[in-house]
Amino acid sequence: MLVIAETMQGKTTGPACELLGLARRLADQAGGTVAAALLGNGGGVVAEELIARGADRVYLAEHVLLGEYHADAWVPALAQICRQAACDAVLISHNAMGSDLAPRLAFRLGTAVATGCVEVALSAGRFVLTRPCYGGNAREIVSFKTAPAIATVRPGCYDVLAPDSGRSGSVMPVQPEIDATAIRTRIVERKRDAAEGVRLEDAKVIVAGGRGLNGANGFRVLEKLAHALGGAVGASRVPCDLGWCPRSWQIGLTGRTVTPDLYIAVGISGAGHHMAGCGNAKTIVAVNTDPEAAIFKDARYGVVGDYQRFIPAFISEVQKLRD
Numbered sequence: 001m002l003v004i005a006e007t008m009q010g011k012t013t014g015p016a017c018e019l020l021g022l023a024r025r026l027a028d029q030a031g032g033t034v035a036a037a038l039l040g041n042g043g044g045v046v047a048e049e050l051i052a053r054g055a056d057r058v059y060l061a062e063h064v065l066l067g068e069y070h071a072d073a074w075v076p077a078l079a080q081i082c083r084q085a086a087c088d089a090v091l092i093s094h095n096a097m098g099s100d101l102a103p104r105l106a107f108r109l110g111t112a113v114a115t116g117c118v119e120v121a122l123s124a125g126r127f128v129l130t131r132p133c134y135g136g137n138a139r140e141i142v143s144f145k146t147a148p149a150i151a152t153v154r155p156g157c158y159d160v161l162a163p164d165s166g167r168s169g170s171v172m173p174v175q176p177e178i179d180a181t182a183i184r185t186r187i188v189e190r191k192r193d194a195a196e197g198v199r200l201e202d203a204k205v206i207v208a209g210g211r212g213l214n215g216a217n218g219f220r221v222l223e224k225l226a227h228a229l230g231g232a233v234g235a236s237r238v239p240c241d242l243g244w245c246p247r248s249w250q251i252g253l254t255g256r257t258v259t260p261d262l263y264i265a266v267g268i269s270g271a272g273h274h275m276a277g278c279g280n281a282k283t284i285v286a287v288n289t290d291p292e293a294a295i296f297k298d299a300r301y302g303v304v305g306d307y308q309r310f311i312p313a314f315i316s317e318v319q320k321l322r323d
């Protein structure tokens with residue numbers, strides 16, 4: 001099994017660690033091995049961390065064009081590693097990069113891809129993957145006729161293995177064959193439209209607002225609650241469309257996929273398109289004036305009422321408990 005090891009600021013990301021744990025368990029079950037592909041422009045120090053977290057071998061490709069994700073450079077380098085590793089499956093985190101990379105890599109290798117999986121299992125020697133479909137209203141189970149099986153896996157679906165510094169493994173340097181003239185785009189500028197804070201994908205607590213907030217000011221109230229709980233703020237699509245909050249806060253089918261321990265949905269009706277992005281949260285709490293709102297079917301706890309009365313009172317209770 002080959003895991004694409006994503007890094008951020010010189011560290012393996014949480015979702016990449018989850019994939020290593022998943023690959024380790026499956027490989028142990030089938031008597032196989034785990035490899036990790038580490039791409040970058042210097043800084044191969046995390047290779048040891050990948051071994052401690054379950055990899056038997058780390059394929060290290062370093063190149064000036066691999067410093068940050070760029071499909072035209074990463075796809076040929078990864079295709080090369082996949083062939084070298086002769087892997088049966090490739091696991092990639094389901095995020096913006098993974099969603100872009102996985103189908104391109106599958107096409108390059110002449111195989112198939114299953115994106116947005118919540119479960120990866122082995123049955124009679126075949127990979128069997130489960131993923132939500134129809135806007136999160138159903139689940140489909142797929143297996144592959146081609147190899148390697150390529151899957152993007154949603155963050156938060158698997159536990160991270162505790163690092164074991166006693167594990168041994170090897171680091172295999174790869175000379176990536178990248179044609180610089182094949183790079184068709186370049187990053188000109190980066191803009192952040194969200195206030196810096198906890199990343200939605202990493203947040204253990206998310207307070208999300210919908211049309212029921214009735215304006216941008218509602219998000220200031222949610223920010224206070226998120227701050228009191230040490231969490232992040234998200235949104236349904238409507239407030240993003242209306243410009244009440246940054247687009248990057250959108251959670252759902254066409255937004256981000258999140259898996260926090262606690263998801264507080266405020267003034268959100270619970271449409272399938274929204275729940276596709278947050279339905280795997282461990283605990284959902286809904287605050288809504290409409291007792292018939294669909295969100296109450298997914299919520300473990302529900303508050304029927306006006307958020308403007310409930311949330312400020314809730315914040316002061318949280319602060320009292322914290323004090």
Ligand SMILES: Cc1cc2nc3c(=O)[nH]c(=O)nc-3n(C[C@H](O)[C@H](O)[C@H](O)COP(=O)(O)OP(=O)(O)OC[C@H]3O[C@@H](n4cnc5c(N)ncnc54)[C@H](O)[C@@H]3O)c2cc1C
Binds near residue numbers: 272
């Ligand atoms: C192809 C496609 C993709 C989509 N992708 C996404 C996506 O990624 N993410 C997403 O979220 N949506 C997405 N949508 C839109 C989705 O279908 C819904 O329209 C949207 O999620 C509804 O947002 P909402 O719950 O905020 O608004 P509404 O459905 O209007 O719900 C507002 C809720 O607020 C409650 N409310 C009103 N006042 C208060 C108050 N004072 N206090 C408490 N509660 C109150 C109401 O009772 C109501 O339940 C997509 C749609 C399509 C067609």
